[in-house]
Amino acid sequence: MTTTPLVLGPMLRYVDAVSASVWVETRDAASVVVDAGNRSWTARTFAVHGHHYALVHVDGLHPGTATPYTVCIDGAAVWPAADSVYPASVITTLTPGAPLRLSFGSCRTSVPHDRAGNRTHGVDALRAFALQMADDDGLSWPQLMLFLGDQVYADLTSAAMQDFIRARRDIKAPPGEELADFEEYAQLYNLAWSDEANRWLLSTVPIAMIFDDHDVRDDWNSSLSWKREMEATTWWHGRIVAGLASYWVYQHLGNLSPAERAADEVWQAIAAHDGAEELDLSAMLDGFAERCDREPTTYRWSYCRDFGEDRLIVLDSRAARELDPRRRALVNEEETAWFDERMQGGFRHLVVATSLPFLLPPGLHHLEAWNEAISEGAWGRLAARVGERLRQALDLEHWAAFQRSFRRVADISTAVADGNRGAAPQTVTFISGDVHYSYVSEVERTSGSRIIQAVCSPIRNPLPILLRSFSAVLSYGVSTRLSALLSRSARVPPPPFRWSGITGPWFDNCLATLSDTPDGLRLTWVSGVVDGGDPLHPTVTERAAITVAPRTSGSGGAATENGPEPRSEA
Template identity: 25%
Template sequence: MKYQVGDEFLQELPLILGGPILKHTESESVTVWVALKQSCQVKLKVYDTTNDGETLGNCLLEGERSTVALGKYLHVVAIAAQSKVGHRLTGGRIYAYDLQFIVADQTTQMQQALSSNSSPPVSISYFDHQKPTFALPPKHFQDLQIVHASCRKPHGYGFDALPILDSIIQASANQPQHRPHQLFLTGDQIYGDDVADPSLWVATTLGDALLGWEEQLPVNGVYCTPQQLPPGKRADVATQAGLTAGLHNKAEKVNNHLFSLGEYYATYLLAWSPVCWPTAFPQGHQVKRDRHAIKKWNREVQHLRQFIYTLWKVRRALANIPMYSIFDDHDVSDDWNLNQAWCLRVLGHPLGRRIVQNALLAYTVFQGWGNTPGQFTKGKSGEKLLAAAQVWSASQGTDAKANEAIARYLGMPASDPHTDLPILVRDGSVFILDRHPEAITWNYIVRSDCHEVIVLDTRTWRGYPADQKPIAPPMLLCSKAFEQQLLLPLQQVTEQTQIQTTFVIAPTNVFGLQVIDWIHHWHLQQEKVFSTDVGDAWNINVEALAKFLITLFEERQQVVILSGDIHYSSVAHLSYARTHSKLQSVLVQLTASALKNEEILTRLIHTRLKDWLLPEKVRHWIGWIDPPNMVEISDKQLQHNRQLLTNSEWHCVLEWIPRNSVQTSTYTADILSLKAPWKRTENAKWKWLQPLIFWKSRWFQDGREVVGLNNLALVHFEFADESSSSKVMQDLYWFSSWYPTQIVYSRFESQLTPNQALLR
């Protein structure tokens, strides 16, 4: 049974297929991304408001740009609005924006473009004027509100936590100092490798329909279309292409791996908008024969139906807060660029290389363009990439020059003509993937009057040790990347710039739980690095970690890391001191994961069981600056030999911040809009049993160190006074397991000063 997507289906859809999504936003420029079903000239206007956002005022910024034709029914644009007379937006005010779509001298207003004859009216505003709104970061960091999250798999276990953001914004929409000011998605916005059968069933057909043609994929010496590689039948092909998700008895993870460009495009639309999803799915017995496969299909459909039910809230939230993102591995494929072995195996295979290029192009269009709109202006590499993507699609995937241009501007490494393997070049003691000088960059910086956010690309600039095995853990940033992505941005801030807080987004954790470190080191000794992502955490390569800390603390005394990836959330506090000087610094790592991908293990460590069996202890390191290195020492060693500190150039102490007791959020009343009717019925059915399940009791769920259920993080600050130091607080919102189901939050509070008692 096929998903019936054709010209008739697409023509009945609204003009806007995805978005609008508010992207890079600053005082002089506002960028909005939108995906349409036909080519348009798009106008963006940004308005001042009065009465706390209730009334539209003067137009302050304007912009106009044509869409990019990525397919017959997929036309995308990230349009930037600026002022022609010097208007500047400021913190402490609410602004609104509007879009107009011009086709053949006919103008369609945004509200019309959001609906169609077959689709009901859509609201993407919190005000009667029906315009999306936003507020810039304030002047003082104690008023700053930042949301961050990662890892959102549509068929993952549990409820999607991203719709909670809509509830948070709605509750404070008319309060510019209290509504969230920025959203950072720190990786795995989609799962290209781990896709449900019903999701691929939709994405394959929708992708082909959006493009208007079928991609010819190089599969073992022949060409196949996506339709010839149906759901549940892709594991062998994916594994032969070198994709590691299929190794170590994990074939079920790649049975539905995305391959084609259309599939990656479609998956983004399906993740952020309810428009293109089918109104109904077939029953398992209509598409599967095996009893186990039928059961699995029906279970995944139930997860997807709940996911789709709240997509309207996700869509509204993303229209009303500046959203920034960076990729992690699953945006492309599991273990993407994990080590040199992965690069040689996957990028040296025609299908593997095509998959990575398709995923990166889709990321560029759906995420990267809005993150760094300046790279996509006239004459820049981004504009050239978009032009090549248009030519590639217009030629139905046959224009070789367009394909070469796409690879060049995406930074795909050239292939050795003799071996077909990707070319690696030396950067000091490591190898890095070669790339063309015109390739666009994925790292970027966001600055306001009170803070800066340095977003790192730790996937495409890795340094692979030249004198070790190909599976050796890499430097997540090679020496060149350290300078370009971290050192230079830190040095750009002048004395006149009042940056009060520095955030660094490191998609994979700088520090992980002790037990995870043990597992990684054991798997590295066994040379089984792909099953647990050995090499993705910073602290598995101690030289790179030492350089990271030294680089940060040479320029800043206070750093907040935002991270995700690991499917649990936590807060860690690192105190750092130079041995022979008074310099002391602090790093606070705020981890938020997953939005929708909780697992049995994360549900276990979420509870008090983790604190009973494997409590986290204070950890100590001593380090040196030239060359950068660090060694972990135990409490016992430190107590018996204080000379260890004297012989080192710096030392640091890591402690895990416990979470406060669970609190019921003010968004509990909104729970009905977050749970589908059949889920409410299911909960009511087992209401009598809830008090008897010890596992689900509030007391047992009130763990100490992590939140392991699907969650969303809200970061805010407490200003220092004479009697106390400044604090950073991370409130993690999640769905309680006790009855009646509620939205609750766990607060982590960390000082923004070094722990003097531990440094002595």
């Protein structure tokens, strides 16, 4: 049992020009106070399955300021810790009109940062970035850090998580080493976010998140067959309810602006509570999570934010799927309509964040399109069964494997890029994770906006060597032609446009940063390296950098690289 009233956090979540949200998990029911700039803001905790949480709304701040803050629980100072070696945590409000600077990545496992952990999982790029920030006050900090899925692995658990599971149930009985309930999710998040360096980072840089499959389970919602297989087990209902309920508490709540929170049905119950006893949300949140899984159109996990002349759209590509083969879509009609409304011109850069890459290497794209076609019956029932097994075994369930959605989003993006929805932006840029390698691709166009795909994956979970070779092969010409022939043999129409790689793939643990600069959209990837034999104090090295220049009259634009060549540690 923890000896401090603060279990996890503080985490700096939604921040705008005049307000911020600070999230904490506490040991007991309590009153949480944030002090900043000679003012205080207070929130009471709410409970979920014996755990206690608060989100403190800090308002009345001044734009473009950095204000140190502290946290007290029931009058006791809990943050920063008395023995902290890190700088003061600060709330940095947005400067109106300032261009976007966003760090992003996905896929981060929670294993120790010692030599053994680094040997099996590589250096944690997030922790190396945190240490660099702590040592360099002059570093250009991001306005937002966006985690694009797999922040926790509910199905591939660490030794520490398995010890926790083993202490409370028979780990040999289903679901075995995988998570079973909210209590286990709470422990998993604690393991993921309690490292001192990362904890300081999360308290200082505004954080936003969106889930991917491993936040719940590998291949989550890949097909109707997959879903029926899961629902036939004795443990899936408990997993999906706990997964979505804990996601709302630990990840989604902090994504919401004050206005979005006020409209959120679960938050409304928290805001309306005025009883003497702490509000227990357990039953309500479980019912909400169960309904979100059963009727995904009843709740939206996606969100949209504007930063000066740049727009960020974070799109749910997991829970909002339509799995009925007659209407199969990665993003259902309601979610697509929401996305369509926000894909407008008039911005300098339109950034679409989706955990799954919209543009895969072409060879893999055609393979997934072919697999979807045969799995849905293009080659008959026997081939459909084989196709479904391949889909689940090889994770063939990205945008390419949902052709209806891929083509719809391609049409929307092209309309924006052609200037048919207001002034064409410099770029329509998709940022993604999931695939455990990084790369940049571009749609082949001679006018209008440049359409870019930038991937940063993993933060800390490297791809096995054999799968690296498979992924690299699918990035090149011969495999593209062969998989395109397969796709055509299953009567899949050709894609609405062509694209090719600008740089990559590389397989290092990385964290990427996207910056709107006068020269164009600047993208950099950094990794952590251990110098001097000290695994606990990695330094940062640049793995790749590219500037996507705006298109000029009569020119296709230019993408320039500098810094070290992208390389793998393999």
